[in-house]
Structures are given as structure tokens and as C-alpha cells.
Amino acid sequence: MIGIDWFLALSALLFCIGIVGVLIRKNAIVIFMCVELMLNAVNLSLISFSSHYGNVDGQILVFFSLAIAAAEAVVGLAIIIAIFRNNLSVDIGKINLLRW
């Protein structure tokens, strides 16, 4: 039987792929998807710990994080639509009006 630590390592790996994705991509939608990947990776960690301790709290946090991810997605995509209307682009490289 494979140990919890494998799950945790996988989760850390996915989390870091998410971080790198956020930092190097410039399409706002893809960046947002990378954030979703990070949240997913955390969910895996939480569920692993929850399974290890056999207590349900971690799973509840995952449940809430799912709901919040949904809310975040709704708002985030609305913002992306708004900025697309202004810029006709979702390239964050072009979004540099506000600096310093």
C-alpha cells in the first residue's frame, strides 16, 4: 500500500507547477487556470491529511474551497470579460497602465 507521503509529494509538485505557470504565462485566463491547479493541489494535500487522521475536518475545508473556487471563477471570468472589452486582449503583458 502506497503511503500518504506520496500523495503529499504529488500535491507539492502540482502546486509548484501551478506557481511556475502563474509566473511565466501571460494569458490571464491561463494564469487563472494555473491558480485553479494550485487550489486543486492543496485540496489533494488536505484530503490526504484528512485520510491519514481519519477526521473529516480537512474534507470540509476542501468542500468549502471548492465552493469558493466556484465563486472566484465566476467573478474572475467576469473581470476577464470586462478587461477583454477594454483591451481586446487578455495578455497581461499589455496591461501596464498602472505602474509604480
Add this chain to the structure above:
Amino acid sequence: MITYFFIFLAVLAVASALMMVISKNTVNSALFLVLNMMSLAGLFLLLQAQFLAIIQVLVYAGAIMVLFLFVIMLLNVDEETSLFSKLRVKYFVAFLLGVGVFAQILYSLGSFSDTLPTISSEMAQAGTVEAIGDVLFSKYILPFHIIAMLLTAAMNGAIMIAQHKVRTEGNK
């Protein structure tokens, strides 16, 4: 058996995550993310969290990602000619940061792995819909309601932001 499942799903998850990050086409990226979420749902099942595995498929893969795809199609985002930002330095920093965080997390997990190797036996009961529903409506009733309010708020706010026209006072 579980070990083989884990290896299969883990490889699938990592591969799809990487593909999502490097794929040129935004739609492809989104589809790879769906695949990643499905494989995570499989891993949840291995961890005996049945309820969340189902929710993961329903909410994440089913609802959130559909919304993403919908927006991508709606905006008709072109394929990106230059995939990443041009600054090579930024790459370097990003990878360094990513590897750094990864190493750190692994290192801290290392301190943990001697103490807990396996899935608890109580998990068979704890992962079910009944068990989760039970605490959700007793212990976690307040967060549950706040989340309900938040979903309403998010819907409302999204409509306001995404609306095309600015409504002037009273629409007169």
C-alpha cells in the same frame, strides 16, 4: 493494486498539468486542466474520499471548467504567437521560485513521513456523504451559510461587472 493506480493517476496528473502550462491553445489548456481534475478525483477515491471525488468531477470539471471554456470561446482568444512573456530573466526567477518552494515543501513533508504512513481505518466512515453532511449542518453551519451568501454575492457581482452597458441612474 492501489500502487499501480496511484502511479498511473499521478503521472496523468503531472503530465496534464505540464501540458496545461505549456500548451499554446487556450482551449487545449483548459481541457488538460479538466483531465488533471479528473485524475485528482481518482486520487481522492484512492484516499477514500468518495463524496469529494464526486464533487470534484461535478463542480470543478463539470461546472467551473465549462465556464472557463465558455468564456474562452466567447472571447475567441487567438492562439498566442509568443507563448510566454519575453523576459528570460522572469523564467529563471519563476523556475527558481517554483523549485525552491517545491524543495522546501518536500523537505518539510520529509519530517512528517516517518510519523504517518497510511490511511486511517476510520476513513471508510468519514468520507461518505452522510458523515460530511452530518458535520456540515451541525458544526460547520455558520461557514456553510456564509458560503451560501458568498455564492449569491459572487453571482450578483459577476453580472454587474460583465454587463456591457453602464446603467445610468434609474435607466431613464
Add this chain to the structure above:
Amino acid sequence: MELLLNICIYLPLAGIAAILAVRSDKATKWISLIVTTATFALSLPLLFNFDIANSSTAQYLTEGNPVLTGLDIKYLLGLDGLSLLLFMLTTLMGPIVILSSWDSVKKHLAGYYSMLLLLQTASMGVFASLDLIVFYVFFELSLIPMYFLIGIWGGKNRIHATIKFFVYTLVGSLIMLVGLIYVGYDAGSFIDGYQFSTDWRFLSGDTYQIGLVEQTYLFLAFSLAFCIKVPLFPFHTWLPYAHTEAPTAGSVVLAAIMLKMGTYGLLRICLPLFPNAFVEFAPYLATLAVIGIIYGALVAMVQKDVKKLVAYSSVSHLGFVVLGLFAFNTIAVQGALIQMINHGLSTGALFLIVGMIYDRTHTRQIKDYGGIAKVVPVFAVMFMIATLASIGLPGLNGFIGEFLILNGTFSSEVLPQNAFVVFAALGVILAAVYMLWMYQRVMFGPLKHEKHEKLVDLNAREIGLLVPLVVFMIWIGIRPVDFTQYSEAQVQELLESSNEKRMAIKQSANSQELPQWASTLYDVTDELASKTKNK
């Protein structure tokens, strides 16, 4: 009586309320005049009822309850020998500055007079407060009105000048705040029950003793704030700007009162709280003071602008005050105290006079004048007296202060080198040179400019506001004891107790491990007896 002290301090605030309520330019002036005159009148009983024999205990004490539990910060006001005369000087200058701007200020009158009144309150508060936090609050509060006075009603480069003034002073006083808080907590370890105390009476007493290392840092923190305010060379660079750009009333208050907050702070706080550091650093600061005396005089000599000349003469004069304080004996400190008053009177008068002539001719350049003594004789007389007072002619007030300071410094144990006296005396001579030269160029010789033929002499208002200053200049010059008596007992006692405290701290430091630099600086292993004598 303690109520009277509070009324004096807060009456100007009531004046501001009245000004804002009335909203009429004419009434504004009259309200300000009445309020400041009333303040002065009300402060007279404080002077007459002052118990000279007990000058070292604070009188008319208002002692509030500690505002915070666990922290002994309280509303604590009172006057003693150190502060009485400065307080009186402040109330005296009140009506004078109001009158001086009667006709010369024309825009935003309500704001202008409110700021002057607020400044009055803050200045009186500084001199009357005996709790260091309350002192700090008033000290900072005085910045705000001065900032606006220079910034709104000042000259061409007012913005630069006022910001420089504000930021310089604030940097110093914020560092002082850190020191203040540290002192408060440090003092707490000497008392049962209270954790934090900034009560001056306690801090300056025998019970509270600060270790040598802490003293060094704290002394530097406090004296930086005060030296900037004084201003001591090389922290003086804000002063000429601020003085030149400020409106007349602003310059007068700045010179007569606000600069004194610095020297007063050195005497009130640095000396009794950190006696060891005070004494050890005395040669260095006295050197700076002497440099300031000479430097101020030399720079004043080459000024083309009368007001700037007076401003640099302030740097020079306040160098004397600082020198007197660091001489650390009764004569010199007494001299420094009376010199603070003198400088307030004579430099205040000079700024008023410069302001009056500026109102008539709209120029302050020395070369634009010449030979006007015949046209405006009363003005010439007043200017002469103020000039002579400023250079320290015997029979006028400046002489008394400078003589006492030089005399005290000569016999000082702390400043044994006679070079201090020699160079400071050189400053006196230089003062005579630049002041008289300026006077001669402005007043005597042939009349240079035709338009000055029709120059109007001083009117009743202007004479009226100069006369009290002149009277005091002469009075102090002839009978200084009428003024020095108020502080004599306290200065003596303060120096003695500080010196005892210094010895005690040194004694106890003798047995402790000190860092290398501290033991070198304070020389604790040296024979203590060599410095125990106190004159």
C-alpha cells in the same frame, strides 16, 4: 492660581473659536488683540505671586490623573524658576506680534490670527508643562501654526523654507520621542506600582538614575532634537530660510520664543536627566556652540539682506546660550537663562523693526537704504537701542547675558580650556562689527534714494509695541537682579543635585562592566575627586 495658568494657556484657543464664529476681518484683529492682552494681564499675577524662595519647586501646579492605567502620563503643568520668565516672555510677545501685523497682513486674516493664537497656546504649553509627554505634544503642536504662517503668508521661497523647517524639526523631535518612551519605561523600573513615568519632577530627582551607556544614546537623541531647534551649528541651515521667508510676526515668534524651546529643553531635560553625558559631551557641544558664534557672526557680516543678517545673528547669539548651558555652573547657566530672554527681546525687536521698514519700502536689501536716519528719527532711535542691546553694550540687556556666560565659562570645571572664552569673546566683537556696520549702512551717510525722503516715521501703534521691549532691555541692563532672582535658587539647586547624581551614577558604574567606549568616554576609573568641586 493654578486655574489662572490654565486659563492663560487656553484663552487663545477660545479666541480662535470666537474668530471662526465672527468671520469678520476687523473683529478678528480686535479679538486677537484682546485675547492676547488679556492673556498677558492674567499672567502678571503669576509673576507677582511667584514664591522666589521656593523657585525650585513648581508652582501653580495642575496635576491631572494619569490618563492611562499603568502609564504615569498625566496632564502636569506648573511654573518654576526655569520656566517663569520664558512663560512671561511668551505672554508679553502675544499682543506685540498681533499688533505688529495689524496693517501688514491683508489676506486670509481669520486663518492668520488663528494660527498666531494657536502658536501662543502651544508655546505657553511648552514652557509650562512638567510632564515630558505633554511637553512633547505642545512642542510638536507649535510646528503646525508656524508651518502655515511661513507657508501662506511668507515670502517668495516660502514653500521650500517651510517644508525644510518642518521636516528638520520633526526628524529631531521624532528621535526624541523614541528616547522619551525609553526613558518612560526605564523610569518605571525605579517605582513601585507604576510602569511608566514621564513626570519631570521624578525623572530629575535623585531616585531615577540612568546607566552610562543608555545615557549616551538618550542624551544624543534628546540633544539632537533640541540642537536642531536652537539651532546649533551645523543644524542651523533651516533657520535663515525660515526667518527670511516668514512674515514679520512669524519671525518674531520664531526668534523670540520657538528657538528658546531648544535651549530650554537642553536645560530642562538633558541636564538633570543625563548629567554624566551632559558633562562628557559638554566640550564637544560647546565647541559647536563657539563655532556657531563665530560662523554666525561671519556669515551675518556678508549678508546683503537685513533680515537674513538678523537671522544669522540669532545663530551667533544662541551659540552663547548653549555655551553657557554646557559650562555647567551657576553663573553661566544663569547667564544663559537671562540671555534667552535678552535674545527674545532684542532680536524680536530687530525683526519687528525690519518688518516695519519693509512695510514702507518693500525691500530688505541693505544697499537700498542709506541715510534714512534723518527722515525717520524715532525709528532710528528704536533701531539703535535694539542694535546696541543685540551687540551687548554695557547698560543694556545683552551685556548682562554675555558677561555672565563668558564669566561662568571662564571658571567652568567642565570646559577648562580658555579657548572657549577667547573665541566666544571674539564673537562679541564680531557682533559689534556686523551690527554697527549694518546700522551705519542703513541709517547714516547721504540719502541714497530719493523716494525715501517721504518715508513716514513710526506711528503710535508701532512705537507702542516697541516701547515695552525697549523698557525691558534697559531694565535688564540696569537691574538684572530683578530678573535673575527668579531662577537663582533653582539653577543652583539643579546643578548641585545633578552633579551629585552624576557622581552617584559614576560611582555605581565603577563596579559594573561597561563597554570599552563607554569606560573611555566617562573615564570612571579616574579619580572621581578631581571633578567633584562645584562652584
Add this chain to the structure above:
Amino acid sequence: MDYLHDINAFLPGIIVGVAGLIGIVIDSYKDDHGAIYGLSVVSLLAGLVLSVTDMFEPAGIAFSGMITYGGVTAFGNAVILFGALFCVLISREYLSAIDHDFGEVYAMVLFATTGMVALASANDLIMIFIGVETMSICLYVLAGIFKNRKTGAEASLKYFLLGAFSTGFLLYGMALLYGATGSLSLPVIAEAASTDLLFVAGAALLLTGFFFKISAVPFHMWTPDVYQGTPTTLTAYMATASKSASFIALMIILSKMIPAETAEWGELIEVIAILTMVLGNLIALVQDNIKRMLAYSSIAHAGYLLVGLAAGTTAGYSAVLFYLLAYTIMNVGAFGVVAYYERQQGLDFTDVNNYAGLGFKRPLMAVLLSFFLFSLAGIPPFVGFIGKYMVFAAAIDAGYIALAIIGVLASAASVYYYLRPMVYMYFREPHKDVPLVQSGLLFRSTLIVLAALTVYLGVAFGDLHNLLTSYYSNEWVALIGG
């Protein structure tokens, strides 16, 4: 009966949240947004009154350990609700004037406030997470109100992406803490706290997430853009209520959950505080846009607040609470006056150059701005001075003397940019004559109340300070062990 007790414990949050829900329903039937505006004012006021009365009740826990109530918690809630109330009060006139008076704005403010109250009452990581997210998601929406302006949409996107990114760290931190201790409840975590690497990593990630929310350097990049791109009164809301809530949560985490001995947290926070104060103040010096300047000033103020947290003593925590109140008062006021000028037509009144000569045109507003700026600069006798005094006093008492000196020097530098608007308003002649609209009675009186408070609390701060330190002393002892 239990339920009643629980509901009563969270009543301010419930009132505000329910008012938001009712409000959007009513608002969808009405063209005029007066109803939802009135409803939000009334509900926030009710919440504020309830919190103020709760302040004197003994502390306790409710909802099976999810939240705390009474005492310090209620004080924190009161600060948040106070900020929200005053921001809403000045919002309507401003938003109507710039044609952005949407009913949803008030609803979003109410929902966000519910999240903040939940965050500040949290006793469980789940509550912290949900509070933070409820607050943040509503704020993303508020930041995007100027959706048809480039700056508005971009600010909102930047805020959103960075916010979501930081949520990832926050959540991962919680996951690791859960892994290290097996629980999400703060008291349980505190008991199981250790110097175990997993725990430390979790706590560090959690703190990173919060450093982002309070815009501490180096996680501050979003702040100036968002503050500039958001309608000004709502910026005031972000800068005050949301910052207060985040700080209170940070305080809860540091005091309740992470015992000082598990790692050198004080030093970590000290470093962040120094960076935040110094950079915030230095960059603010070169800003010409007054909203960006206030944004950097708010970063710098986060630094001062961190000084109090670094001290980690009763005095430090109570100083932070006092400072939050002071900061709320003066910042809402300053943004309020900026909002007044900004809606004038003809010139861009977010550029400080255009403030030239305004001081004597509408003297009231200029005087009010001077009050708030002097207070922000920490000049006595304004309340900002007392706040700074308490924070630095706590740091000095706890032995962080270098920190206090750096803070004091940074705040001396800050005076320069706080004086700039006054320099322009009073000391310079106007470039162009712009007719200034008279402000409405409610708007004006709200700002006057705030200005009066800056002076009143700057002089009569004793009672409040005593409440925070002595009255709550038992609670503090229970939290941080004396």
C-alpha cells in the same frame, strides 16, 4: 436555546449579511437605490451598536468553536463596522456624482463586511479562510466598478489574479498546519504547536497569504494600482475595513495559534515591518497622484502596525487595535475629501498639482484634509500621533529599539508627502479657476464627525486605551500568556 446564543454571538455579521440579501432583492424592483443605501446604513449602524455593547461582555466561543465573541473580538468588529459605515455614508453622493451609483455596490460592501466580521471573529482556520475569501471576492467586484475605464478593469484584474494566487498560499499553509496538528481549530493547533518543520512551513505560508492581504512589502504590488483604479470611497473601504479585518486576523493567528517560542516569528515580522515602512514611505514621496500616494501611505501604515505585532505583547496588540481605529478614522476622512474634489468637473483632481490654490475656495474641505493628513503624519494632538506612540512604545518596551527608530525615521520622511497636498492647497496659486460644487450635508457632516474624532481621540485617548489594556487584560493573558 443554543442556537439563540450562537446567533446572538454573531448577530452583527448576520444583520449585515441578511441586510445585503434583502437589499439586492428590493433593489431589483426599484430604479432608485435609496432603499438599499438606507438599509446598508441602518444595518451597519445596528451592527456597530451591537458590537460596541458587546465590547464590554466577557469573551466566549459560539457555533461549536467556530467563532469567538465579546471583548477584543467585539472591539475588532466595531472597528470594521465603523469603517464600513462611514465609507457607505460618504459613498452615495460621490457615486451618484460620477454616475456609478449601483445598488450592487452597497450589497457588495455588506457582503464583504460580513466576511470581515467572520474573519475578525474567527476561531477556526475554516472561518479564517471563508472570511478572507468572502471579503476578497466582494472586493474584486468593487475594484472592477469602473469597468469601462481601462484603469478600473486592469486594477480589478491585477487584484484578482494576485489575490487568487495568494489564496493558494493561504490554503496550502492551512493544509500543512492541518497536517502537522490534525485539526483546524485554532486552540487545538496552538496546543499541538511545535517547531516541527511542517508546522513552521504551514505557518509561514499562511502568514505569506496574509502579508499579501495587508499589502506588506514585498507583497504590496497590487495596492497602488487597485487603490487608484477603484472609486475613491470604495478605496477608502478597502484601505480601512479590509485592512483592519486582515490585521485582526493576523493578530488572531499570531497571538492564538503560533506561540512565540515555536520560531523566531517576531524577527520575521520585524524584517517585513522595516521593509514595509521604509519602502512604503520612500515610494510615496515621488507620487503625484494623490490616491497612489495614499495607497503607499497605507502600505507604510501597515508597516507601523506590524511593529506592534512584532512586539507581540499586550501593549503591542492593544496598540494595533487602537491604531486600526485611528487609521480607519483618518483614512476614511482623507479619501472622503479626495472623493469630494475628484468629482468636480474640469480637472483631474487625483493629481496633486491640481490642488493648487484650493485651500481658500472651500475652506472647510481643505481644513478637513489638513486635519486628516496631519493625523496620518502622526503630529500631536491628532489621533495618529497616539496610535504611533502606542505602537512604538510597545516596540521599545519589548526591546525592539532599532525597529522603533527606523519606524520613527520613516515616519519623519512621510511628513514630506503628507504636507504636499497642503503645500499645493494653501501655498500656491491655482492654475485654472474651477468652480467647486458644494458638498451635500450628509457628506460634509460625516467628514466633520471624522475630523472631530481625530482631535477628540488624540486628546481623550485614555479611556479607550484603558479599555484595551486593562479591561481586556484577562483576555490578553489568556491569549498570549501575560
